[in-house]
Amino acid sequence: MSWADKESPDLRKTTWGDLGADIFGHYPLPESATAGNAPDRKNKLNTPKNWEFNVEVKRLVSSYTSYEFGLPEGAFTKPLSRLEFPVNTWWLNTDIRRTCPRWSAGARAGFSMNRNSNNWMEDSDWDTVGNENTLICYSRSYCDVRKSFLFRGDVDVNISDWLRLPPSLEIRPLFAFQFQRFNCMGHDGIQWDYTGGGATSLAGNGISFRQDWYTYMIGARGAYSVHINKHVSVKLKTEADWGPAFGYNVDHHILRGDRWTYEKTSGNSLYFLTGLDMTVAKTVTIGVGVDYLWIRTSGTHRWRDPTYGVDRSWSDGVNAWSDQLGLSAHASYAF
Numbered sequence: 001m002s003w004a005d006k007e008s009p010d011l012r013k014t015t016w017g018d019l020g021a022d023i024f025g026h027y028p029l030p031e032s033a034t035a036g037n038a039p040d041r042k043n044k045l046n047t048p049k050n051w052e053f054n055v056e057v058k059r060l061v062s063s064y065t066s067y068e069f070g071l072p073e074g075a076f077t078k079p080l081s082r083l084e085f086p087v088n089t090w091w092l093n094t095d096i097r098r099t100c101p102r103w104s105a106g107a108r109a110g111f112s113m114n115r116n117s118n119n120w121m122e123d124s125d126w127d128t129v130g131n132e133n134t135l136i137c138y139s140r141s142y143c144d145v146r147k148s149f150l151f152r153g154d155v156d157v158n159i160s161d162w163l164r165l166p167p168s169l170e171i172r173p174l175f176a177f178q179f180q181r182f183n184c185m186g187h188d189g190i191q192w193d194y195t196g197g198g199a200t201s202l203a204g205n206g207i208s209f210r211q212d213w214y215t216y217m218i219g220a221r222g223a224y225s226v227h228i229n230k231h232v233s234v235k236l237k238t239e240a241d242w243g244p245a246f247g248y249n250v251d252h253h254i255l256r257g258d259r260w261t262y263e264k265t266s267g268n269s270l271y272f273l274t275g276l277d278m279t280v281a282k283t284v285t286i287g288v289g290v291d292y293l294w295i296r297t298s299g300t301h302r303w304r305d306p307t308y309g310v311d312r313s314w315s316d317g318v319n320a321w322s323d324q325l326g327l328s329a330h331a332s333y334a335f
Helices: 016-024
Strands: 050-069 081-086 090-099 103-112 116-129 132-145 149-157 169-193 198-227 233-253 259-279 284-305 310-314 319-334
Touching (some): 081 169, 090 319, 116 169, 132 198, 169 233, 198 284, 259 319
Antiparallel strands (some): 050 081, 050 090, 103 149, 116 132, 149 169, 169 198, 284 310, 284 319
């Protein structure tokens, strides 16, 4: 059985038997940047880089993870409360990828490196006044991002030869899963009471927040390569994914004693990436990129305060979302 069109003898074919060689075999790296993409290789798959180890430094900018909930008893009280946590931090990510002529699979692990998110955590509360939802309380605090991390795995399939594309152009449909955890701490803030209470200083730690995101995505990668000379090539790469997202967060209002809130939500996610890579040696590639992760979910809210015997749940106006814009630079080594 062949993956390629049997009527096209020029196409490189992949059989079920080849999968074993793909998994356990090792393909020799091209002697130069152009060796695997000569003109006579049209409609053939490029020579893979076997294993590739990558180190990436990423800076999140204008990025937040947030949630809000309403009040079941108030027809206009949606939202009742909204909390927005900035996550503008530096991240260190490492990747390992196995690439074969037909497919590739990779895994990523990353963690945040600095604590100060360089923006305000905002907490807003509303109440029903007449027929309107009116802001009655607002606070902002410094926000630390502590011990946050992510794991990602993906697999893609190269269909360039099926589409009869030139070797400089690749299209790879993919499936990916990512788990991401943010641990945020709001501290040393100021609260304004718009009902006449004035401003109050909030000294010390105020809100401990943990947000978990689970995303399952399908999409496609694309790449276009230009060979400068025998040893140097430049690759423009893009990626676009969509899939369901599931969120779970825990919020401890430290200044209110033993008050806890929990949200379980589900919805959609989108991911976009564009970047530029340069192969500067047979086994070394450097590059830069920009990516954006968009998550929007809704679900249920639980309010628990053992001190007062409170344990309630509802789904009115419960939303959780995240926007993450990243600027990155990386270096990889093929072996």
